[in-house]
Amino acid sequence: MIPAPIIAAFNPPRRILMGPGPSDVYPTVLAAQSKPTVGHLDPLFVGMMDELKQLLQYAFQTRNEMTLAISAPGSAGMEACFVNLVEPGEKVIVCRNGVFGERMRQNVERCGGIAVTVDHSWGEPVDPARVEDALKQHPDARFLAFVHAETSTGALSDAKTLCALARQYDCLSIVDAVTSLGGVELRVDDWGIDAIYSGSQKCLSCVPGLSPVSFSPAAVAKIKARKTPVQSWFLDQSLVMSYWSGGAKRAYHHTAPVNTLYALHESLRLLAAEGLEQAWARHQAMHQQLKQGLDQLGIDFVVAEPYRLPQLNAIYIPAGVDDAAVRSRLLNDYNLEIGAGLGDLAGKAWRIGLMGFGARRENVALCLQALSEVLR
Numbered sequence: 001m002i003p004a005p006i007i008a009a010f011n012p013p014r015r016i017l018m019g020p021g022p023s024d025v026y027p028t029v030l031a032a033q034s035k036p037t038v039g040h041l042d043p044l045f046v047g048m049m050d051e052l053k054q055l056l057q058y059a060f061q062t063r064n065e066m067t068l069a070i071s072a073p074g075s076a077g078m079e080a081c082f083v084n085l086v087e088p089g090e091k092v093i094v095c096r097n098g099v100f101g102e103r104m105r106q107n108v109e110r111c112g113g114i115a116v117t118v119d120h121s122w123g124e125p126v127d128p129a130r131v132e133d134a135l136k137q138h139p140d141a142r143f144l145a146f147v148h149a150e151t152s153t154g155a156l157s158d159a160k161t162l163c164a165l166a167r168q169y170d171c172l173s174i175v176d177a178v179t180s181l182g183g184v185e186l187r188v189d190d191w192g193i194d195a196i197y198s199g200s201q202k203c204l205s206c207v208p209g210l211s212p213v214s215f216s217p218a219a220v221a222k223i224k225a226r227k228t229p230v231q232s233w234f235l236d237q238s239l240v241m242s243y244w245s246g247g248a249k250r251a252y253h254h255t256a257p258v259n260t261l262y263a264l265h266e267s268l269r270l271l272a273a274e275g276l277e278q279a280w281a282r283h284q285a286m287h288q289q290l291k292q293g294l295d296q297l298g299i300d301f302v303v304a305e306p307y308r309l310p311q312l313n314a315i316y317i318p319a320g321v322d323d324a325a326v327r328s329r330l331l332n333d334y335n336l337e338i339g340a341g342l343g344d345l346a347g348k349a350w351r352i353g354l355m356g357f358g359a360r361r362e363n364v365a366l367c368l369q370a371l372s373e374v375l376r
Helices: 027-033 043-060 074-085 099-110 128-137 160-168 217-224 257-276 278-296 323-334 361-375
Strands: 064-068 089-096 114-119 143-147 174-178 194-197 210-216 310-318 350-353
Touching: 027 257, 043 064, 043 210, 043 257, 064 074, 074 174, 074 194, 074 210, 074 217, 089 099, 089 128, 099 114, 099 143, 099 174, 114 128, 128 143, 128 160, 143 160, 160 174, 174 217, 210 217, 210 310, 257 278, 278 310, 278 361, 323 350, 323 361
Parallel strands: 089 114, 089 143, 143 174, 174 194
Antiparallel strands: 064 210, 194 210, 310 350
16 A cells, blocks of 8 residues: 655745746636536536637637637647648648747648648748748648747737638638737637637636637538548547537537636636727737836847737847846746747747736836846
8 A cells, every 4th residue: 555645735836927828817717716616517507608608709809609618728729720620631831930830730740631831930920922932832732820929939920911811722721829819919700710729828817728719610611521530539629519509408528627617707708898909908018118128128029029929028138148047036036937938049038928917017017127136
């Protein structure tokens, strides 16, 4: 018999999360998780799901019937879009300008698809002209996949123009909005986005673990017309359509993360109360405050100003500064977390998040003051 371990209750400190995610969680969202758990087929919970779907449709700015929250993080939302839409042998134009475009490519190939990459330097947005060249060279392509807000670099791409190109060349669009949803302008219906996924832990300032997704009628038709089964049982959206379809009767698929969905409901309710355009403007205003302070410290941005994400600020580490030592001091002395660089930017850049509840004046002021003191 293995003896029972004697372990104290876990009590984390109050961190100020200003990295690439998770973001600071709204207090009422944390409180929502502590409400009594009910069954995932309970009529009261089903009613909350209907509200949650309406709130997601507002956040995405879509009337897509197939709009829901996958019971797993944003990476599962990514995989759900690819495994449901891409069949073996189908060609996908994949735009790579950071870590998450590369993950798209890997998803395509794991589905048996053929990935045609359009590569860009890290820190650059996706170039529509280069994408159009690829579409012309590959008229048999069925999909165009790109990251709207590249979390690894802080670059924002022109989703409206890219999705228009996809339609022009008879492709369905697959869009990564993990870091953009709730932080910058995003209009699924107006821009003609066919499949989109996000995460609960970024600009929605909810707890990690859920992935909002939305599929256009054209994407749903593609899923229904598949010639091969979806390779993932859990992520097969044809099996969960009736669970999120609305109404009192729901088909059982899996035990939904009830309390986590309470939290998402509350975070989306707060977003709706603030208003999408007001939230977008708040993120931009906090970015400008951060930029002014970083300019005074002589710190440069990785991304050119027209393409910068306000909610994810990638900045170059000053020459001679120890990356890990600075982040460690910020965490230990100020309870402040900022992010390290990824991939090509590892050891060269920091990533400062201003997402959701974290996009507040007092957070920006603390971050600038702490950076100034530690660098000094």
